[in-house]
Amino acid sequence: MSRNITSQTLQRLPLYLNYLKSLPQEKSSGNISATAVAEALCLNDVQVRKDLASVSSGGRPKVGYVTRKLIDDIEKFLGSGSCDGVIVAGAGNLGRALLAFNGFGDYGLDIVAGFDCDENIIGTMVNGKPVLALSEMDCVCRKNNVHIGIITVPETAAQAVCDVMVKAGITEILNFAPVHLNAPAEVTIQNQNIAISLAMLSRHLI
Amino acid sequence: MSRNITSQTLQRLPLYLNYLKSLPQEKSSGNISATAVAEALCLNDVQVRKDLASVSSGGRPKVGYVTRKLIDDIEKFLGSGSCDGVIVAGAGNLGRALLAFNGFGDYGLDIVAGFDCDENIIGTMVNGKPVLALSEMDCVCRKNNVHIGIITVPETAAQAVCDVMVKAGITEILNFAPVHLNAPAEVTIQNQNIAISLAMLSRHLI
Structure with missing residues (x-):
């Protein structure tokens, strides 16, 4: 095995x-x-x-x-049975697509909440998941023992959001912002740049 | 080199x-x-x-x-200078996020148009890109010499959309629908399942 x-x-x-x-x-x-x-x-x-x-x-x-x-x-x-909680920072189009996606359960993952700084969407729900203020992230993560976060905010806000995540106890970050993020060594950051996936595909590199 | x-x-x-x-x-x-x-x-x-x-x-x-x-x-x-055109099938949250994303230009890629079957959004624009009816895909791809397509439709519609893409001359497909797609051997399909990226990350497999 x-x-x-x-x-x-x-x-x-x-x-x-x-x-x-x-x-x-x-x-x-x-x-x-x-x-x-x-x-x-x-x-x-x-x-x-x-x-x-x-x-x-x-x-x-x-x-x-x-x-x-x-x-x-x-x-x-x-991981069925023992679900790992996940949070999504940024409830724009990509963030909402992730909140609405039901395929995470197959992998023992459960999106707990989305976070945004836009007053107009804070307090709304997407697919039964609440969109909360960034200031609530720390409390939500600690209460639900969440260690996995996804960043879908614009690149200019990504480092600040990453810092908030790290403070909230997040140790695994999937980053969709096309920017290099700095975090302590114990935090794993995986960059997910869709343009690069597409570039690799178009050049027959994959 | x-x-x-x-x-x-x-x-x-x-x-x-x-x-x-x-x-x-x-x-x-x-x-x-x-x-x-x-x-x-x-x-x-x-x-x-x-x-x-x-x-x-x-x-x-x-x-x-x-x-x-x-x-x-x-x-x-x-690929700067010689831009490869790309189409996006499905103008839901994920499709709209891709249409709105400006990072493709760095890799010589240019999203030409989005396609959807929802009459309410056909004819609208996202980030200056038109959302068109699926029936127009063939014409748009041939006119603009587009060979790269992204599928962001629900899994139940993905195979039908894949078939339309193949008929329109698309030879490279990035598929976000969590389903296996069948296409002729000369068509390259790259599956992009965000749940899997997250699962790999959460298990420290990457």
Whole structure:
């Protein structure tokens, strides 16, 4: 069982989970092979075998996985049950798109709230999530034990917002602002520049 | 000069370009070393040397780069001057955020138009870009020689939109819908699932 999971594997894990959970009772109480999962989902056999082995150590040659155990292992890996809270700073178009996106639950992530400095949107809701004032971030993060933040504010405001996040106890930041952010060494910052993804794609670099 | 450019290098290239272009006349007409660029931008010397060598073959030991030539090479690599058109299918929150984002120009990319099926927003403008009906995509792409498309529609509509894009001559697709898309082999599809980026970050996998 390895922790070297690629984003491609991570993308397929919810597929496997949904399939395994959809199996009828008589099948889900027995064993299942990576080959059977691959066939059912029209995926490559070798790939599925590798994916499953990376999150579960329960596979046995010619026997496969105990289906219940495999479901448990994938769920445990994806963090189902124990949800990690996430906050979004900036409730403009991108921030609102993230607040409205329901795909985080598959990965054990739950957006708790959005934050903005615009008085006109503070107090509103997006997809059942409140948009709060930046001054409330510290309190909300500590109360909900949130350590993950997403920055979608304009680049001119990004460093100030990053500083507020760090003070609020955020240790993982996904940054969409096209600017380099400074933070203490214990804080991980991942820059997500959509223009770069597109540039890589257009130049056939990915 | 190598084509093995990483996204990290790609992220720094506009920094170098802006710095080199900001140099006073007397400096920009001479030579410049990677070390001098690194010092000015507070970046790692080795990294800058590697970045510059990956896009320009003009560097000479103890002499550095002819500044004008280096500017030309970075501009050429980033595609300045010859802009590639891009279309965005889906003018919801995410689509509108992309239409409003001005950072694509740094990478020689230009969003030509957005497309949607909602009659209420067809005909409106976002950041000077028109939101058009899906039925107009074919005509717009062929007229503007556009080969790059971004999908931001809900997952239920993504495959249909992908099919329209392929018919319109799009060969590179950045897909934000959390669904697997089928397209002919000559079409490159890059999936961009923000939940996965966040999941990788929260598990310290990146």
